[in-house]
Amino acid sequence: MGNLKTNTPTSKKMKKAIGYARVSSKKQESEGNSIPVQKEFIEDYASRNDFFLIETLEESKSASLFNKSSPTKLLKYRPVFSDILDRAKQHEFTELVLFHRDRLSRDFYEEITIKTILYANKITIHYASTSETSSDKQNYQDKFIDLVFSSVSMLQAGLIGERAKLGQMQNTKAGFHAGGPVPYGYNLEAHNLLKRKKIFIKDTTEEILISRIFALYNLRFSYVEITKILKKEFPCESKSFAKSTLSQILNNEIYTGSLIWNRNSNHLLGEYDTTVSSAPSKSIEIIPPELFNKVHDIKISKKGINNLCYSSRFLLKGKLICEYCKNPLKSKNSGKGKTSVYYCSCEDENSAEKKIKKWTISIPQLKIEKYIFDILYTNLLNISKDTNLIQEHYLMYQSILEKEKTNGLTLLDNVKDELNEIEVNIDNANEFLAKKFSLQNESKDLYSDIFFESIINAISLMNIRKKELLKQNVETKKAIKFTVKTYEEFKIAFETIFTTLSDINYLKTNDSSPSDLKLKRTIIEELIDKITVNQGINGETLSVYLKIPNISTAHNFEFLQTCPIHKILSI
Numbered sequence: 001m002g003n004l005k006t007n008t009p010t011s012k013k014m015k016k017a018i019g020y021a022r023v024s025s026k027k028q029e030s031e032g033n034s035i036p037v038q039k040e041f042i043e044d045y046a047s048r049n050d051f052f053l054i055e056t057l058e059e060s061k062s063a064s065l066f067n068k069s070s071p072t073k074l075l076k077y078r079p080v081f082s083d084i085l086d087r088a089k090q091h092e093f094t095e096l097v098l099f100h101r102d103r104l105s106r107d108f109y110e111e112i113t114i115k116t117i118l119y120a121n122k123i124t125i126h127y128a129s130t131s132e133t134s135s136d137k138q139n140y141q142d143k144f145i146d147l148v149f150s151s152v153s154m155l156q157a158g159l160i161g162e163r164a165k166l167g168q169m170q171n172t173k174a175g176f177h178a179g180g181p182v183p184y185g186y187n188l189e190a191h192n193l194l195k196r197k198k199i200f201i202k203d204t205t206e207e208i209l210i211s212r213i214f215a216l217y218n219l220r221f222s223y224v225e226i227t228k229i230l231k232k233e234f235p236c237e238s239k240s241f242a243k244s245t246l247s248q249i250l251n252n253e254i255y256t257g258s259l260i261w262n263r264n265s266n267h268l269l270g271e272y273d274t275t276v277s278s279a280p281s282k283s284i285e286i287i288p289p290e291l292f293n294k295v296h297d298i299k300i301s302k303k304g305i306n307n308l309c310y311s312s313r314f315l316l317k318g319k320l321i322c323e324y325c326k327n328p329l330k331s332k333n334s335g336k337g338k339t340s341v342y343y344c345s346c347e348d349e350n351s352a353e354k355k356i357k358k359w360t361i362s363i364p365q366l367k368i369e370k371y372i373f374d375i376l377y378t379n380l381l382n383i384s385k386d387t388n389l390i391q392e393h394y395l396m397y398q399s400i401l402e403k404e405k406t407n408g409l410t411l412l413d414n415v416k417d418e419l420n421e422i423e424v425n426i427d428n429a430n431e432f433l434a435k436k437f438s439l440q441n442e443s444k445d446l447y448s449d450i451f452f453e454s455i456i457n458a459i460s461l462m463n464i465r466k467k468e469l470l471k472q473n474v475e476t477k478k479a480i481k482f483t484v485k486t487y488e489e490f491k492i493a494f495e496t497i498f499t500t501l502s503d504i505n506y507l508k509t510n511d512s513s514p515s516d517l518k519l520k521r522t523i524i525e526e527l528i529d530k531i532t533v534n535q536g537i538n539g540e541t542l543s544v545y546l547k548i549p550n551i552s553t554a555h556n557f558e559f560l561q562t563c564p565i566h567k568i569l570s571i
Contacts, residue, residue, distance in 0.1 A: 017046055017095035017126075018084060019056030022103050035060075038099035038128075045128035051095055057084065085114070088121045097126045101134075165262075169276045172261035175199065183254050184239065185210045185286055200254075200284045209234060210286050213241075213249055217295050223247070250299070253277070256292045257285030314342070315369050315524060316531065322346065322361060323534035323543075329361065340365040344533075361533055372524075372531065375544055394490045401484050408480035415473050422466050429459050 021038035035058050046053040059080040087093065096118065098104055104125065105111040118125060119136035126133050134146050168178040177188055177198040185206040191197040209230065216226045223243040230241055239245075253260050259278040280289075314331035321328055322344040329342040343362040432439075433455060439447040529545040 014052040015095050016093040017051040017053050017097050018093045019097045021058045041099050041128040042097045088123050095124050100129045101127050172259050172276050175278045207286050214287050255287040256289045257281045319531050321530050321532045323532045405480045408476050411476050415469050419469050422462050426462050429455050
C-alpha cells in the first residue's frame with residue numbers, strides 16, 4: 001500500500017476523493033496498466049474535476065478471490081480496498097476514483113455488492129481513463145448501461161480465466177509444471193530446450209520418505225504410527241507429517257508418474273471430477289501404480305470398519321453371527337490366565353418365562369481365530385486352481401466392460417446429435433446477424449439492438465455448450481478405449497491376486513502389536529462377509545462367507561467340551 005500525496009483543500013466546496021490503483025499480475029503492468037500509470041490518470045482526473053484527493057491507495061491483489069460465503073468478510077484478500085469501504089462508512093470521502101471499471105472488480109456479483117455498499121454511503125465512483133461515473137443518482141438507462149459494462153468486465157475475466165486454464169491443461173498434458181505448489185518429493189528444473197517451461201525431477205531424499213509412507217500404510221499402520229516411525233527413522237527431516245499431509249501424499253497420483261490438473265489433493269479422484277492428465281512417466285514415478293491402487297483400496301475398506309471393532313483384540317468381533325437369533329456373537333475377556341470367548345445368549349424358547357438368558361454358544365477366542373486364519377490361507381492358496389470359479393468371474397468381468405463400452409458409444413451418439421443441432425443453430429443465428437442492417441431498415445422497433453445483442457449472447461452460450469460437449473466427447477472416447485482381457489489374461493491376473501499371501505502369513509505372528517491387530521482386522525474386513533455359527537449334536541458348525549470370491553464353505557468345529565448344550569453357564 002502507498003499514497004501519492006496528501007493535499008490541503010483550498011475551498012470548503014471541494015469534494016473529498018480517494019484514489020485506488022490495483023494490478024493483479026506483472027503482465028498487467030507490462031501492458032500499460034502499471035500502478036504509476038494508474039496514479040497519473042487518477043491525479044489528473046481529480047485535478048480536472050476540482051477534487052481534493054486525500055490519497056491514492058495501491059494494491060497488488062487479484063479481484064477473483066472475493067469471499068462470497070461470508071458477507072462480513074468482504075474482500076478478504078484485498079485488505080486495502082476493504083479499508084476503503086470502512087472509510088466510506090465513516091464518510092471520510094464522497095468520491096472514489098479508479099483508473100478503469102475493471103479495477104473495481106471483474107466479478108458481476110462482487111461489483112454489485114461493492115456498489116451497494118458505496119451507494120448506501122453516498123459515494124460516487126469515477127473511472128479516470130474513460131471519464132465515466134457511477135452513482136445511485138443515475139437514471140434507469142444509465143444504470144442499465146452500467147450493468148452491461150459490468151457484465152462485459154466479467155466476460156473478460158472469464159475469458160482470461162479460460163485462457164489460463166487452457167494453458168495449464170496444455171502444460172499438464174505435456175508433462176510440464178502447470179503452476180501452484182510443488183508436491184513433496186519433487187523439485188522443479190528448467191526444460192533443456194523450452195526455458196520457460198518447468199519439469200519435475202525427483203528429490204532423492206524425499207523420494208525415500210514417500211516410498212516409506214506408502215509401504216507403512218500398506219501394512220495398515222495408522223497416520224499417527226507412520227508419523228512416529230518417520231521421526232525415528234528420519235530424525236534430520238524437517239517436514240512435519242501431520243494427518244492432512246500424509247493424506248495428501250497418499251492421494252496424489254503424481255507419485256505414479258502421472259501429472260493431474262484440476263484435482264483436489266484432499267480427496268480421491270471421483271467419478272465426477274473433471275481432470276486432465278499427462279502420460280505416465282517413469283522418470284518421475286516413485287510408487288508403482290499397483291501399490292497406489294492397493295493403498296486406496298485399503299483406505300476405502302477402512303472407512304467401513306467400526307472403530308471399536310478395528311482396534312479390538314477380538315478380531316472376529318461383528319463377523320461371527322448366531323444362526324439361531326441372527327445376532328453377532330458377543331465377546332468376553334475372562335481375565336489373565338483364563339480363556340477369552342465369543343458367546344451368544346439367546347432367549348430360552350422352552351422356558352416358561354421366555355426371558356431367561358443362557359449361553360447357547362461359547363467358543364474360545366484364540367482357537368476360532370487361528371482356525372479361521374487357516375481357512376483363509378488354505379482357500380486363498382487353492383482358489384486359483386478352481387477353473388469354474390475363475391470362469392464365473394471372467395464372464396462377470398466381460399459383461400461389465402461390454403456394458404460400459406455400449407453405454408459410452410450411446411453417449412457419443414447423443415453428444416454427436418446435440419453438436420450437430422448446435423452447429424445448425426449457430427449457423428442460423430450468424431445468418432440472421434448478417435442481415436442486421438437490412439432488417440433494422442424494415443423495422444427498427446422489432447429488430448432493435450437489444451434484440452441482436454440477445455442473439456449474440458445466445459451464440460456465446462451455444463459455443464460454451466459446444467466446448468463442453470467436445471470435451472465430453474474426448475473424455476468418453478478415452479474412457480471406452482480399452483481392450484477386454486482374454487480368458488487366459490484374466491486368469492493370470494486372478495491368480496496374481498490370490499497368490500499374494502504375505503499379508504495372510506503375517507496374521508499368524510506378533511499378536512501383541514496394535515498395528516498387527518489393525519492389519520489382521522483390515523484383511524478380515526476385506527475378505528470375510530460373515531461367519532454363521534450353528535450349534536448341533538456334533539458341535540458348532542461354521543459357514544464362512546468370503547467376499548472375494550463370494551462363496552460359502554461349511555467347516556465343522558467341535559466345542560462340546562467348552563459349551564455343552566445342556567449346561568447353562570453364568571457370565
